[in-house]
Amino acid sequence: MISNPASQPSETNRFERTKIKEAVIEIVSDSGEGAQKCGQSLGAISAKMGNGVWTVEIIPAEIQPPARSKAGASGIRVRMGSNKITNMGDHADLVVALNEQVLYGRIDQNAYKPGTYLLIENKWATHTEETAIAYKESIEHFKELGYNIFEIPMEKECLKHVSDAKKGKNMWVLGLLCNLYDRDLEIAANQVKYIFRKKDEKIIQSNLELLYAGYEYANDNFPMHFTIPSKLSEEDYVVMNGNEAISLGVMAAGIEVCSMYPITPATSATHAMAETIESAGGIIHQAEDEIAAIGFAVGASYAGKTAVTITSGPGIALKTEFIGLAIMAEIPLVIIDVQRGGPSTGLPTKVEQGDLLAVLYGAPGDAPKVVLAPSTIEECFHFVILARKLAESFRTPVFVLTDANLATGVQPFPRPKIKAEWFPEPLDQSPWKEGVKVYDWDKHTGISKRPIPGQKGGMYTLTGLAHDEDSHVAYDPAINQRAVESRSRKLAALRETLKPPTIHGDEEGDLLLVGWGSTRGAIEEAAERAKEKGAKVSSIHLRFLSPMEPGLKNIFDKFKKVMTVEINYSDTVGNPLITVENRRYSQLAWYLRAQTLTDIDCLSNVYGQPMSPIQILQRLEKELNLTLID
Amino acid sequence: MISFQPDFCEIALPEEGHYSIEDYGSSKARWCSGCGAHTILHSVQKLCEDEQLPPEKTVFVSGIGCSSRFPHYMKTYGFHGLHGRALPVASGVKFRRPDLNVFVITGDGDCCSIGAGHWVHGIRYNMKMVVLLFDNSIYGLTKKQTSPTSPLGTHSNTHPRGSVIPPINPIQSTLGFANVSFVAQTIDWKPAHLNATLKKAFDHPGLAFVRIVQRCPIWMRDTYEPTVKDPNALTLLDHEDGIVLDEKAKSTFRHIEQHDPSNLLKAREMAELVKETTPIGLFYQNKNAVRYDEYGAHNLGISVEERIGAINTLMDRYAI
Structure with missing residues (x-):
């Protein structure tokens, strides 16, 4: 029994709403204030209403950077519209800031424009003397920049409902935004219930109360109220970020071993599958380092188990020797690289597409590679399945290159229907056909079939040394030339199956x-x-x-x-x-x-x-x- | 007609699928003459025969170095991979293939230097496999550089005036790693002890780490000759739960110490003996250590329907 269920605001539509095609909204705060949760919820609510959505997280490099600092800006941008949204857009139309300092990092990135609505927590105006001065100076500065400023007693309003405003201010802000942009309150309430599903009923109720209070507050205190028309699709949709799509793709590809070492921004893909993968037939192996992570996957794949390793640029650098071995010895493997800023440790939480040439050429000798790059969240899912198929068909590692933008960007897409054919067939343990060589390179395609331990008569010793068709170490010039040619030819054979890219727009x-x-x-x-x-x-x-x-x-x-x-x-x-x-x-x-x-x-x-x-x-x-x- | 009663027949006919030692041999080993690896190879092939291991169910994984050529000389599945990385590969092979017999062949440079990180964790994973450390205390294939187990003062091409840092004691190190479950030491020139050690290692339910002190007649003759020739150089660790030798084999040792392999602290003390003598035998065994390969096998055989069901349940969370 719920003793005191939060009650919905009664009046919601007593003003004219301006119809808009889309809106870009940011919520920025110190780390740990729940800005991302707020924005993700707004995105999910909008997607459920049938709007197009794209969200981008604003992530500081540290877990707890100094409070009220430019570098500590943590938050999220949500772009939502009537139609499909495919990117973060230009300038934000509205930003909610829980302190003024974190805005500076975003201003440096040209995130706002004159006229951007700035909804700012005003408790700093009466904080310590030093803070109050900084706050007032900033407000003056923001006025000069032409922002449309609303100083809001967020904390004071929240304290009417909870004893600790730090917890829950984000849900109050969510309520406020739901009103300003005409979000369906019932969907919003369900979203809040979903977020706190593992907490007890009291916490759910207090967050709902904050959601409604924020909504209520927005009735009277703002001159602008919008609506973004949407159309609900007949089709089932899912909404998730690229790393979550990767994680589902890994499981739907029938991967049996996912071997990894923690690295930003790739690791959240592993988190997303961790609870489910064992029921889906796979296991995550957290290795002792990046090298062991790929070595383990290579070993598993050699033994006939479908394997993937997930990493980012610095991990690719460490894995390079094993990548070369997998190409040389023709071991299927899916390698997912969620790129971040480089070189070296670089920009761990930021976006860069800097690994392309490293992935293509980062191995000694001639190491032809298959490299795919999904361009949408939906493709993050499907390309893992494709990659596994290609890896096995062409007996080679296949790279899937995503980046921090896809990894954390959230977008709705049609719900994939998982097919039984995506899963690997039972391990082939039938006797190896007599007389067939281990590397029976097809003259036209370079493709050969591999024996798997357990297959009678298929025994061979795999080696990273130059080898002949029997996998015997061979330094003979002609044999090496033929072997390298055969491995390269597989790429040409795969290319034969591809279509030219579609031109977006006119053909000339x-x-x-x-x-x-x-x-x-x-x-x-x-x-x-x-x-x-x-x-x-x-x-x-x-x-x-x-x-x-x-x-x-x-x-x-x-x-x-x-x-x-x-x-x-x-x-x-x-x-x-x-x-x-x-x-x-x-x-x-x-x-x-x-x-x-x-x-x-x-x-x-x-x-x-x-x-x-x-x-x-x-x-x-x-x-x-x-x-x-x- | 006289009916033939098989019960009375004393002649042992080879069974269908019986393997002889030749069935495990591949091409002729290309190690130097007098190299200790030759005797180890023979001893391993004998173990395979004694245990009747199906060649197709047996995998030898190695790194890089003289010893790591080993898989090429076995007619089983083999993986001659990267320098120092045999353990991650072997762990990946075994993780979800409980049916495979996995052996790791590694050397002192491979295991204790470039692959040392994997050594610590491979021991901790404690998957059922036999790890043979061929320790000749020198980099042989690259022509005499100091290895992490070269005795202090070893003259090599990288340290012509003698190595300057004391060596790693692989037994002592391994006994310090978490979840260690089997550590033994043997030598390549006493086949009885070598064979008995391999058998004990193979029977161990977990990762059996065996350091084999191995002669390198080319680069390390001066180091090994005294040990091989001096009957006082070895100490046999003896115990009914250890490596059990027959009386004849035992009689060739002048120094015999009783050591209970269930005693980890005492095992570490015994590993210190190396300063005066070379102790051989079983230092430590724990048959109940946690095995990561058992975890790896726990969800094998899930049906495709179940797998799809689990993924769809997760997908529901993202549904709108």
């Missing part, structure tokens, strides 16, 4: 944007917006990076200029010492130039942030000499 024009990975939404949106202004811009997005999707040269030839858009480093011509001749290109541009002999330019940066459409549009304005931004 002034400029073609080429992207890979998480930048897809921003690129396509920028291209569409530019097109609306009369620019002849199209885009393609590569999902197979090795082997390359076919037909690229033909596509490129129909555009006056081709430019990649990537989140990694490239030199800017005109900077000290940098010329057209010595310029270092961004990674995909470098690779495409070599592959297609096309003079490909690049737009790239290493701000550690997801690419926004406006960043691309600014560059397009320069390239095309057009006004594209309102």
